[in-house]
Each structure stands twice: as C-alpha cells, then as structure tokens.
Amino acid sequence: xxxxxxxxxxxxxxxxxxxxxxxxxxxxxxxxxxxxxxxxxxxxxxxxxxxxxxxxxxxxxxxxxxxxxxxxxxxxxxxxxxxxxxxxxxxxxxxxxxxxxxxxxxxxxxxxxxxxxxxxxxxxxxxxxxxxxxxxxxxxxxxxxxxxxxxxxxxxxxxxxxxxxxxxxxxxxxxxxxxxxxxxxxxxxxxxxxxxxxxxxxxxxxxxxxxxxxxxxxxxxxxxxxxxxxxxxxxxxxxxxxxxxxxxxxxxxxxxxxxxxxxxxxxxxxxxxxxxxxxxxxxxx
Numbered sequence: 001x002x003x004x005x006x007x008x009x010x011x012x013x014x015x016x017x018x019x020x021x022x023x024x025x026x027x028x029x030x031x032x033x034x035x036x037x038x039x040x041x042x043x044x045x046x047x048x049x050x051x052x053x054x055x056x057x058x059x060x061x062x063x064x065x066x067x068x069x070x071x072x073x074x075x076x077x078x079x080x081x082x083x084x085x086x087x088x089x090x091x092x093x094x095x096x097x098x099x100x101x102x103x104x105x106x107x108x109x110x111x112x113x114x115x116x117x118x119x120x121x122x123x124x125x126x127x128x129x130x131x132x133x134x135x136x137x138x139x140x141x142x143x144x145x146x147x148x149x150x151x152x153x154x155x156x157x158x159x160x161x162x163x164x165x166x167x168x169x170x171x172x173x174x175x176x177x178x179x180x181x182x183x184x185x186x187x188x189x190x191x192x193x194x195x196x197x198x199x200x201x202x203x204x205x206x207x208x209x210x211x212x213x214x215x216x217x218x219x220x221x222x223x224x225x226x227x228x229x230x231x232x233x234x235x236x237x238x239x240x241x242x243x244x245x246x247x248x249x250x251x252x253x254x255x256x257x258x259x260x261x262x263x264x265x266x267x268x269x270x271x272x273x274x275x276x277x278x279x280x281x282x283x284x285x
Contacts, residue, residue: 002113006034009181009192009207012043012118014017017051017108021113030115032205044133044185047125049095049106051116056094056107058083065245071120073245079104080246082124095121101128123196126181127243131252134230134259135183137241140213141198142175142191143167145285149191149208152269153178153239154216161170161200162273163216170278182210182260189264211285212265215239219270222280232266233257 004023012035015023025034034043059081063072071084079098083091084151095117097104108116109131123137130136141152141160145167152163164177178198180191192202214224215235227235236257243249271277 006033007035007043008033008194010044010133010135010183011126012046015047015051023113029197029203045129046102047101051106051108051112053112056091058091079190082110082121084121128249131249132231135181136253136256138180139239140180141177142180144173144208148211151191152216153211158216159218161198164200164202166278175204177202210264214267217270222271222277224267224269224284226265226267229261232261
C-alpha cells in the first residue's frame with residue numbers, strides 16, 4: 001500500500017494506492033505541498049482518497065456544471081462525482097466523494113502513482129472543502145512583506161503576474177501569482193500559497209497573516225484608495241471562485257467575502273506596471 005499526503009492552506013488530501021510502487025508528485029509546483037515531516041498535519045479539512053488505476057464511468061445524466069471539456073461535476077445523491085478530460089465515457093480521470101467531502105475514490109488513469117490528484121480535480125474539490133472551514137479561493141497574487149501577506153486580486157490580464165514580478169524584484173516573497181487561499185485560523189485571517197500558478201511561475205507552500213487586499217486596475221498613476229465595505233465586497237466578488245452550481249459551497253464563499261471585508265482593508269490599486277507601483281505600496285505599508 002502506497003500512501004501520500006499533501007496540503008494546500010487549510011485543506012489536505014490523504015491518498016492511498018494498492019500495489020507496488022510509491023505515489024509521487026514530480027511537478028515542481030506540487031512538490032512543496034507534499035507533507036514529508038508531519039508538521040501541521042492533519043489540516044482543518046481533510047479528504048481521504050483511495051486511488052485506483054484506469055478511467056471512470058461518469059454519470060450519463062446532465063452535470064450540475066460543465067467547464068467545456070476541462071471538467072464536469074454531478075450530484076449523484078450520496079455525494080459528488082467530478083471528471084476531468086472528459087471527451088466521452090469513461091473519462092480519463094475522475095473521483096466520487098461523499099457529500100461531506102471527507103472520503104472518496106479517485107480514478108487516476110494509466111499511471112495512478114504519478115500525481116494522481118491534480119488540476120483541475122484538486123481545485124474543484126477545494127471549493128467545497130474551503131466552504132467547510134470558512135475559506136475561499138481567490139484569483140489573486142499573494143506577496144509577503146515583513147511577514148504580512150498582501151493580496152492583489154483581478155481577472156485574467158489584470159496584472160497579477162506583473163505585480164508579483166515587481167514585488168519579487170523588490171525583494172518581497174511571492175506566494176503565488178494567480179491563485180491564493182484566504183481563510184480564518186484561530187480568529188486570524190490568513191493567506192496561503194497554492195500550486196496553481198500563473199505565467200510568472202511563482203508558488204510557495206506558506207501561510208501568513210493577511211494584512212490587506214488590493215483590487216487591481218491598470219492606470220497611468222500608482223495609488224491605492226481604500227474601499228468601503230459594500231464596495232469592497234462587490235469588487236472582490238469579481239475575483240472569488242464562487243461555485244454557484246452547489247448552494248452549500250457557494251454560500252460558504254459568500255459568507256467569507258462578507259466576513260473578511262468587514263475586518264481586512266480592501267483597496268483599489270491603480271498602478272502603472274513599473275517599479276513605481278511597488279514604491280507606492282511601500283509608502284502605504
């Protein structure tokens with residue numbers, strides 16, 4: 001029996017595969033998230049998955065949601081079924097998990113020991129798992145200055161990788177340049193890096209206190225203007241992964257947006273894509 005554990009922020013997976021060989025995650029972006037020393041384990045929300053070889057028979061019914069040919073999700077009564085790479089049946093990869101997202105079965109294709117749970121399945125499952133622990137996945141870059149995390153939210157093309165690169169050049173640590181997790185732990189809001197990086201190829205397995213959120217807007221000036229709570233919530237929703245297809249998951253995400261914007265400052269950051277943008281941030285923090 002081969003076993004492996006990996007964790008992203010407040011959520012984690014324990015994978016078990018029968019037979020010879022060891023489960024491995026050779027991709028550079030995933031390697032830091034594999035648990036090797038047991039520190040910080042188990043996470044607040046844990047899912048155990050039995051790994052099997054081969055494809056999976058996806059339901060024939062219409063899914064709750066279909067992301068083109070990338071992935072689809074079904075409600076199959078007792079739980080959820082998620083399939084990726086589905087151009088027919090059986091799907092190349094997929095998993096069936098219980099409704100509480102605590103355990104399930106993962107069909108990992110022809111090479112079940114090679115990164116069995118990977119994008120997009122892990123990201124889709126994380127939406128529901130985050131709803132259980134008061135967290136969200138945000139389309140945002142995350143950087144660290146003096147031990148405090150700053151988040152730069154925006155859709156594709158907003159400048160997340162650009163800002164990450166500028167901060168990196170200035171000596172700041174970059175958690176990720178495309179997706180981060182925000183969650184509450186023992187009454188403190190935190191931001192965590194993920195393996196799902198952008199074009200800047202930044203990723204770190206690290207969680208730090210959350211000091212501020214910036215909604216990106218490219219401009220000819222470098223200035224951050226703090227938003228009121230109502231405006232902050234509306235602006236942030238553009239960047240939050242809200243799984244509208246499942247009410248229990250989506251309500252959890254909306255509750256987090258309301259909670260975090262009530263206590264963490266949210267600003268609109270108008271920036272020029274130059275080193276002066278970082279200088280403007282340094283003046284504010």
